[in-house]
Amino acid sequence: MITVTVDLKQRSYPIFIGSGLLNQPGLLDPYIEGRDVLVVTSESIAPLYLEPLQQMLGQSRHSVVVLPDGEHHKNLTTLNLIFDELVAQRFGRDCVLVALGGGVVGDMCGFAAASWQRGVDFIQVPTTLLAQVDSAVGGKTAVNHAGGKNLIGAFHQPLCVLADTDTLRTLPERELSAGLAEVVKYGLIKDAALFEWLESVAGKLINRDSPSLGHAIKRSCEIKAAVVAADEHERGQRTLLNMGHTFGHAIERCAGYGTVLHGEAVAAGSVMAATFSMRLGWISEADVERIKDLLVRLALPTQPPGMDAEEFYSAMSLDKKVAAGQIRLVLLRAIGDAELVTNYPGDQLLQLLREQLN
Amino acid sequence: MITVTVDLKQRSYPIFIGSGLLNQPGLLDPYIEGRDVLVVTSESIAPLYLEPLQQMLGQSRHSVVVLPDGEHHKNLTTLNLIFDELVAQRFGRDCVLVALGGGVVGDMCGFAAASWQRGVDFIQVPTTLLAQVDSAVGGKTAVNHAGGKNLIGAFHQPLCVLADTDTLRTLPERELSAGLAEVVKYGLIKDAALFEWLESVAGKLINRDSPSLGHAIKRSCEIKAAVVAADEHERGQRTLLNMGHTFGHAIERCAGYGTVLHGEAVAAGSVMAATFSMRLGWISEADVERIKDLLVRLALPTQPPGMDAEEFYSAMSLDKKVAAGQIRLVLLRAIGDAELVTNYPGDQLLQLLREQLN
Numbered sequence: 229m230i231t232v233t234v235d236l237k238q239r240s241y242p243i244f245i246g247s248g249l250l251n252q253p254g255l256l257d258p259y260i261e262g263r264d265v266l267v268v269t270s271e272s273i274a275p276l277y278l279e280p281l282q283q284m285l286g287q288s289r290h291s292v293v294v295l296p297d298g299e300h301h302k303n304l305t306t307l308n309l310i311f312d313e314l315v316a317q318r319f320g321r322d323c324v325l326v327a328l329g330g331g332v333v334g335d336m337c338g339f340a341a342a343s344w345q346r347g348v349d350f351i352q353v354p355t356t357l358l359a360q361v362d363s364a365v366g367g368k369t370a371v372n373h374a375g376g377k378n379l380i381g382a383f384h385q386p387l388c389v390l391a392d393t394d395t396l397r398t399l400p401e402r403e404l405s406a407g408l409a410e411v412v413k414y415g416l417i418k419d420a421a422l423f424e425w426l427e428s429v430a431g432k433l434i435n436r437d438s439p440s441l442g443h444a445i446k447r448s449c450e451i452k453a454a455v456v457a458a459d460e461h462e463r464g465q466r467t468l469l470n471m472g473h474t475f476g477h478a479i480e481r482c483a484g485y486g487t488v489l490h491g492e493a494v495a496a497g498s499v500m501a502a503t504f505s506m507r508l509g510w511i512s513e514a515d516v517e518r519i520k521d522l523l524v525r526l527a528l529p530t531q532p533p534g535m536d537a538e539e540f541y542s543a544m545s546l547d548k549k550v551a552a553g554q555i556r557l558v559l560l561r562a563i564g565d566a567e568l569v570t571n572y573p574g575d576q577l578l579q580l581l582r583e584q585l586n
Numbered sequence: 587m588i589t590v591t592v593d594l595k596q597r598s599y600p601i602f603i604g605s606g607l608l609n610q611p612g613l614l615d616p617y618i619e620g621r622d623v624l625v626v627t628s629e630s631i632a633p634l635y636l637e638p639l640q641q642m643l644g645q646s647r648h649s650v651v652v653l654p655d656g657e658h659h660k661n662l663t664t665l666n667l668i669f670d671e672l673v674a675q676r677f678g679r680d681c682v683l684v685a686l687g688g689g690v691v692g693d694m695c696g697f698a699a700a701s702w703q704r705g706v707d708f709i710q711v712p713t714t715l716l717a718q719v720d721s722a723v724g725g726k727t728a729v730n731h732a733g734g735k736n737l738i739g740a741f742h743q744p745l746c747v748l749a750d751t752d753t754l755r756t757l758p759e760r761e762l763s764a765g766l767a768e769v770v771k772y773g774l775i776k777d778a779a780l781f782e783w784l785e786s787v788a789g790k791l792i793n794r795d796s797p798s799l800g801h802a803i804k805r806s807c808e809i810k811a812a813v814v815a816a817d818e819h820e821r822g823q824r825t826l827l828n829m830g831h832t833f834g835h836a837i838e839r840c841a842g843y844g845t846v847l848h849g850e851a852v853a854a855g856s857v858m859a860a861t862f863s864m865r866l867g868w869i870s871e872a873d874v875e876r877i878k879d880l881l882v883r884l885a886l887p888t889q890p891p892g893m894d895a896e897e898f899y900s901a902m903s904l905d906k907k908v909a910a911g912q913i914r915l916v917l918l919r920a921i922g923d924a925e926l927v928t929n930y931p932g933d934q935l936l937q938l939l940r941e942q943l944n
Contacts, residue, residue: 308662311738312733342740345737346728346819368704379703383705
């Protein structure tokens with residue numbers, strides 16, 4: 229087991245990464261002993277991992293909420309199912325919520341924990357690669373609004389994150405690739421060596437080579453932990469983690485939530501960001517091709533499905549990264565070096581969209 | 587104009603108290619200049635004060651959401667009306683929300699601000715006495731769940747609070763009294779001199795004597811500001827502000843939200859807490875009578891409507907003040923001195939309920 233720490237002073241917490249963690253009794257005891265526990269999971273995950281997790285809870289009084297699967301259920305109505313159970317069980321301010329599942333479960337359970345009685349503790353047990361490398365780490369929680377992704381939420385850090393890499397064995401191929409899109413993103417914005425390593429082991433990763441996946445998760449968590457420790461509330465460098473996401477969120481929205489996986493949208497969005505960076509003379513065409521090649525080898529899309537450019541632009545302008553009416557973009561100075569940009573020529577962005585979206 | 591400051595280091599903020607503040611141009615400029623503004627108000631308040639507030643907003647781009655009146659609309663569904671407008675206006679992370687109205691508007695607007703894009707700024711412009719002395723100060727925001735009051739919310743401090751005492755002229759009599767119940771509470775828990783002063787000016791307060799109301803608001807805000815500065819997240823002494831509220835919330839719930847005003851429930855709940863304090867030998871019967879007398883003179887109830895004791899006990903046990911299954915009560919050592927209590931005889935509480943609720 230590897231432990232990566234997110235350093236947030238008195239709110240610091242560990243990310244446990246390794247094989248067989250869900251069968252390691254006692255690991256959660258320091259966080260749950262003597263407390264009421266509500267496990268929040270989803271229909272697809274419950275049959276696979278609920279039982280081992282319940283074993284880990286030991287004698288703690290606990291209850292379970294099983295949410296329907298899918299991004300289109302990530303809204304206030306589904307969130308209320310968690311509150312209903314907390315009310316039914318009469319769980320108080322000292323209870324602990326446990327998110328067992330992918331990004332949707334983690335985001336919703338985290339926001340429920342942030343809001344229940346104005347804030348209770350929670351634990352992340354991510355079971356998808358995307359959640360293990362990204363969404364379960366850093367305290368961003370949210371639900372979607374019909375108008376956009378993650379528009380309603382809170383910053384709320386977990387007590388710990390438990391990433392059992394064995395759960396990746398049951399992950400559908402598309403979801404494995406979707407998680408790798410976020411790993412590529414870390415390489416692109418912060419770590420050229422990680423990007424090069426990904427190029428060298430792309431085949432192994434797709435074939436679920438355990439040591440390779442373990443390293444990818446560890447390195448991703450290290451990068452994210454450092455960024456979050458420096459800028460928890462995204463007032464500065466944390467914005468860089470959104471590379472590919474402003475385009476990606478618009479792809480998800482215009483395609484209809486759930487049609488395209490988040491990681492797939494981030495992959496296509498990263499190529500759009502890289503292409504725009506090239507247009508501004510920041511990176512070379514060869515760099516863009518390298519990025520596309522790696523994504524293709526990871527079974528990820530390199531362009532969005534066909535959609536209307538004006539509608540897409542409108543969706544982008546609702547993204548949270550908008551400041552004072554200007555869409556802020558994270559673009560690439562080089563592979564491994566990203567920058568937040570606001571003062572680009574707006575007509576060039578629209579032109580890019582018109583070309584890329586048809 | 588008087589200014590009371592809530593001292594929370596870099597998040598400190600002023601409470602402006604005085605006559606004619608809603609007609610004082612420039613007062614809000616430091617908080618809104620160059621930013622998009624969403625005013626959240628209610629059907630009964632908009633015709634009275636929306637126009638002067640809009641004058642104060644000057645050239646700021648702004649929009650308005652008018653919520654239906656009443657505690658029974660304080661839920662996630664109504665909250666979404668605020669998010670709908672934020673989406674429709676495409677307001678970003680740099681926007682400011684303004685709560686113009688009573689406690690329901692302030693609590694909902696504040697929670698919307700806490701959650702929109704994981705947190706944006708907001709301003710409180712309370713127009714009821716209860717909001718001016720209590721709910722608009724201290725950063726507690728929330729909506730109700732069918733299972734209990736304020737169960738879903740956040741701690742989120744405003745940029746400033748603007749309490750124009752002229753708005754109290756249009757306040758219905760019942761709501762004026764309801765606000766005074768919270769002022770009595772401050773006297774009971776922290777300030778015997780305030781309690782005595784209230785006894786000496788009860789008639790003036792009911793007749794809306796402006797200097798007397800101004801002093802009541804100032805002193806209440808001073809006490810609340812000191813408590814919040816010492817314990818923002820209610821881990822210690824802030825709990826004392828809930829004197830009468832654990833009983834009060836159960837009264838509101840069992841009577842049906844909106845039937846009994848919050849302040850009325852707090853008044854009756856305070857008498858229940860005082861009576862229980864007397865049963866434990868903490869205060870005298872004369873003290874309880876003094877409290878009842880003052881409340882009667884302020885046109886407030888001194889006992890709850892008839893309701894079922896077991897149902898009431900069950901409602902109390904869902905209150906946020908419950909820890910480890912034990913209902914925590916704020917009781918009185920003396921008038922002006924309160925204490926949080928968990929180790930009281932549970933059967934005595936049930937006996938009290940059976941006597942008081944019939």
